[in-house]
Amino acid sequence: MKETSLGYMRLKFIDLMRGTDMLKALRELKKQQYWNRERLKKIEDERFEEILIDAAKSSSHYQNIASYQDLNILTKDVIKISPENFISTNYSSSLTLKATSGSTGSPLIYYTTREALSYMWAGIIFSWQIAGYALGDKVAFISGTSLFKNDFKHVLFHKLFNIKTYSTFSLNDEDIEKYIIDINKSKIKIIYGYATALNKMAEYILEKRKIDFPTLKGIVSSAEVLTDEHRKNIENAFGVKVYNQYGCNEGGVSAFECEENHLHLINTKCKYEIDSDGNLIASDLINKGFFMLRYFTGDKLIMDENNICSCGRGFPVIEKVIGRSYDIVIDNKNKILHAAFFNILFKEDPSIRQFQIQFDKSKISINLKVDEGCAKSERYSKYLDIIKQHLCFDEYNLNLNAPFLVSQNAKHKYVINTAA
Ligand SMILES: [Zn+2]
The missing domain is CATH 3.30.300 (GMP Synthetase; Chain A, domain 3)
Structure with a gap:
């Protein structure tokens, strides 16, 4: 991360403008990545202890909680009844209102902090970097409305970030044709998008329109389960490697795929638990403005706890994201x-x-x-x-x-x- 590079300056500027510190969170992630499992687990536990004490002191929902074992499983429905009970009275900076974009029929409204947003973006940028991204590179977002909004603030944010957005709302052949031409014209380096949308584009390219992407370095798939078949299609069509990125933002969950094709869960950002049915239960360790501890994410995972990945990174390995079958x-x-x-x-x-x-x-x-x-x-x-x-x-x-x-x-x- 050269501190004089234009890409670095772009991010620095976004941080200054939004009051975030993505660069710091990214530096921390890069420092932690090669620490061993025990050292990372220790941070996970220490951060949890700290946030639990904070939550018990400053939010009514957690006031009688002294340990992890005291926590009931937190579902969306419980938060929806009285969201104000989860807000910290101790947190002095402003909170950002968010809504889940997951598979729930009515979204969950919750709050996040600038620190939590910084870590969320750091996790995403980190996954792009493994796919070849250098700060400042042009990135294509191919997604529904949940990854981007079109108001002035977001347009400016994307411009500074050097992100170009492509909507998947009606992804027909005409759209795909336009998009692939534009991806080359705009010299896109990384594509970040929904697995099914990327696959749809890949099928079009493979069946109807062979084309090279000379500037493209890699693709990061997000927000949906990436099947082996889709991965193969996308890699064949675009001629670059596909990396998976998985997250449940409201739960503080973020995972990236390494060069060895293992999905690593960033456990310094969330404390995780897998229940007997395979459900991921997460406690966000960064959001100190709106506490969500032992939260039922609705996602099912299989962990491979004993896997020491040959990439050298100590973050625990997810064997499989089953999604919400x-x-x-x-x-x-x-x-x-x-x-x-x-x-x-x-x-x-x-x-x-x-x-x-x-x-x-x-x-x-x-x-x-x-x-x-x-x-x-x-x-x-x-x-x-x-x-x-x-x-x-x-x-x-x-x-x-x-x-x-x-x-x-x-x-x-x-x-x-x-x-x-
Ligand atoms: Zn690895």
Whole structure:
């Protein structure tokens, strides 16, 4: 990290403007990466002790908590009842309001701090660097609306960062053609995007349009489970290596893939636990403004605790991200779409209160709970058109305000495979 380079100056400027310190968090991560497992675990435990004492003292939700064992599993529903109970009275800087973009039907509203944002970005930049990124390199974001917004602040942020955004909202052949031409014209060095969107572009390139990407150094896939098949497609189409990046931002979870193809979980940023069903439970060690301890992320993982990776990094190795298997739609061509897709699709429409997707081998039904005054199918048929572009079924149905199917534990299910 040359402190005089233009790329360094760009990040420094963003830090000054936003009150973050991504550069410091990145330096820390680089220093820690080759420490051994024990040393990193010690930091994880020390940081946890520190934040637990802070949380007990300064937030009403944690006031009688003295140890990890005292903590109940924290679900989104608990936070939603009284989010103010998680805010620290001891934290003096301003908090940033955030909403989860995961697969949940209604997003969780929570707060984050500048420190937590700094560490989140450091984790992402670090994963790009393994793929070949140098500070200041031009990066393409290929994603839905959750990774970028188009207001002035975000546009400026992307400009300073040297990020170019490409929307996957309706990723048809015409869009893909435009994007691949622009990626070359803009001399993009790193592509960062959703696995399924990258795969869709890869299929287009492989089937219809062989093209070289002379400036591209690497691709980082994020936000969705990256299957082996998708990885192979993307690498063949773009002619560079694909690295996986995994995160659950509200839980402080961030993982990067190393040169040896192992996904390392940054455990100095979150304390983690895998329960008997394989669920990842995380405690954010950096966000001291809105405490989220022993948080049920909804993601399933398999850890490979004994794996000492030959890359030399001591961060624990994730053997597999299973994702949310119950939140996946499979169409009649075996194409898989994560529920996050629907969340992004419906998020911008305030009249949609909740959704549930039901499907079997031949048909898919989109059930929407909408405001009574808006309950006309014409208003929502555009969503059906978008879904038709992405998923292949014999029959597509749209139902407004019909009762949802409920599971035994009465928890709302966003996706139901009625044939299973
Ligand atoms: Zn490694």
